[in-house]
Amino acid sequence: VTMLDDLDIAGKTVLVRVDFNVPMKDGKVTDATRIQRGARTIRELMDKGARVVLLSHFGRPKGQRVPEMSLRPIVEPLRAALGGAEVAFAEDCIGPAAEQVVAGLQPGQVALLENLRFHAEEEKGDEAFAAKLAALGDVYVNDAFSAAHRAHASVSALARLLPSAAGRLMQEELEHLEQALENPARPLMAVVGGAKVSTKLDLLANLVAKVDVLVIGGGMANTFLHAVGQEVGASLCERDMADTARDIMRRAQESGCDVVLPTDVVVAGKLAEGVETKTVSVKEVPGDMMILDLGPASAEHLARRLEDCRALVWNGPLGAFETPPFDAATNHVARKAAEMTASGRLLSVAGGGDTVAALTNAGVLESFSYVSSAGGAFLEWLEGKELPGVAALRAG
Numbered sequence: 001v002t003m004l005d006d007l008d009i010a011g012k013t014v015l016v017r018v019d020f021n022v023p024m025k026d027g028k029v030t031d032a033t034r035i036q037r038g039a040r041t042i043r044e045l046m047d048k049g050a051r052v053v054l055l056s057h058f059g060r061p062k063g064q065r066v067p068e069m070s071l072r073p074i075v076e077p078l079r080a081a082l083g084g085a086e087v088a089f090a091e092d093c094i095g096p097a098a099e100q101v102v103a104g105l106q107p108g109q110v111a112l113l114e115n116l117r118f119h120a121e122e123e124k125g126d127e128a129f130a131a132k133l134a135a136l137g138d139v140y141v142n143d144a145f146s147a148a149h150r151a152h153a154s155v156s157a158l159a160r161l162l163p164s165a166a167g168r169l170m171q172e173e174l175e176h177l178e179q180a181l182e183n184p185a186r187p188l189m190a191v192v193g194g195a196k197v198s199t200k201l202d203l204l205a206n207l208v209a210k211v212d213v214l215v216i217g218g219g220m221a222n223t224f225l226h227a228v229g230q231e232v233g234a235s236l237c238e239r240d241m242a243d244t245a246r247d248i249m250r251r252a253q254e255s256g257c258d259v260v261l262p263t264d265v266v267v268a269g270k271l272a273e274g275v276e277t278k279t280v281s282v283k284e285v286p287g288d289m290m291i292l293d294l295g296p297a298s299a300e301h302l303a304r305r306l307e308d309c310r311a312l313v314w315n316g317p318l319g320a321f322e323t324p325p326f327d328a329a330t331n332h333v334a335r336k337a338a339e340m341t342a343s344g345r346l347l348s349v350a351g352g353g354d355t356v357a358a359l360t361n362a363g364v365l366e367s368f369s370y371v372s373s374a375g376g377a378f379l380e381w382l383e384g385k386e387l388p389g390v391a392a393l394r395a396g
């Protein structure tokens with residue numbers, strides 16, 4: 001992959017694909033993390049005297065000009081993230097509106113163009129649309145790792161039309177994920193949680209071939225417990241995935257990966273705050289109750305197993321962490337990882353939407369070695385897939 005250092009940018013107009021698809025409520029950005037993390041590349045380009053033109057999607061407007069999905073509310077938080085620098089805004093990402101704003105830029109100035117997905121051609125990966133974007137600048141920088149799994153016009157086609165490179169956030173993501181999964185210190189543990197096995201099949205298949213210990217938590221652990229003959233009562237469970245779960249465990253065994261399932265669990269009659277809970281062995285889950293978290297013995301066992309590991313990749317919570325006390329196991333293991341990371345004994349990498357929320361809830365988000373800005377793209381990376389946005393930079 002070509003990096004920013006290899007690209008001549010002084011005096012150039014640089015098109016930067018960012019991912020400003022941030023949480024927003026009533027026209028206000030509620031979490032500016034992605035904007036702040038994208039600011040570094042923008043700042044660097046400004047300092048090098050480039051004219052910086054920012055391209056992003058927002059939401060899924062399906063080719064329509066949906067006013068609630070305008071990128072205009074990004075201008076203020078972006079200005080703040082850039083230390084107060086003026087940010088010009090263009091009402092469209094192509095055509096006269098975009099051309100005019102770009103033409104008005106001085107070296108070191110920045111403009112944000114309106115939502116790429118207001119044009120249906122963006123998601124189709126349309127070449128002619130990419131050419132219209134390319135006409136606005138001299139070089140292309142992709143800093144949107146979190147959108148790199150989409151073969152959209154601004155992500156892949158555009159990279160092939162201009163000299164192109166990875167931005168700093170993209171570079172950082174690639175380096176950390178490679179360090180964690182392709183070239184890790186060992187033993188390497190993966191923690192995979194979340195509701196369903198069916199959405200993480202490719203991910204599990206890839207991980208059993210690469211990691212030394214695979215911890216399965218969350219709702220999908222119930223499916224695995226069911227697959228090995230345990231009763232899971234009223235728990236969330238994909239009974240039709242039992243064969244698949246057994247197949248994953250067989251593959252794990254073949255490649256020397258140790259799959260760790262819970263031995264005790266916390267159960268309740270329903271998922272609600274303040275409900276009566278019980279901790280039981282996985283052999284004694286009452287028929288009318290559901291599993292909502294790993295039990296304390298399982299959580300402590302994971303913390304001990306982690307002690308022997310040198311790298312950790314984490315995706316998905318271990319329990320129904322949004323509803324305390326079902327965040328206990330996630331918190332326990334996450335805090336152990338944070339403590340080991342702080343003392344230099346562990347490289348810890350996490351990603352995926354729910355994961356960030358779960359680690360934030362545990363109070364350890366800042367203590368991990370690296371937390372990816374990506375949701376879906378992080379999952380596809382864990383599946384071992386080549387992301388179109390990354391592949392396009394390789395070709396360039």
Ligand code: 3PG
Pocket residue numbers: 019021059060146147150374375376377
């Ligand atoms: C994300 O938020 O994960 C990316 O911006 C991709 O968004 P999408 O799933 O709408 O393509």
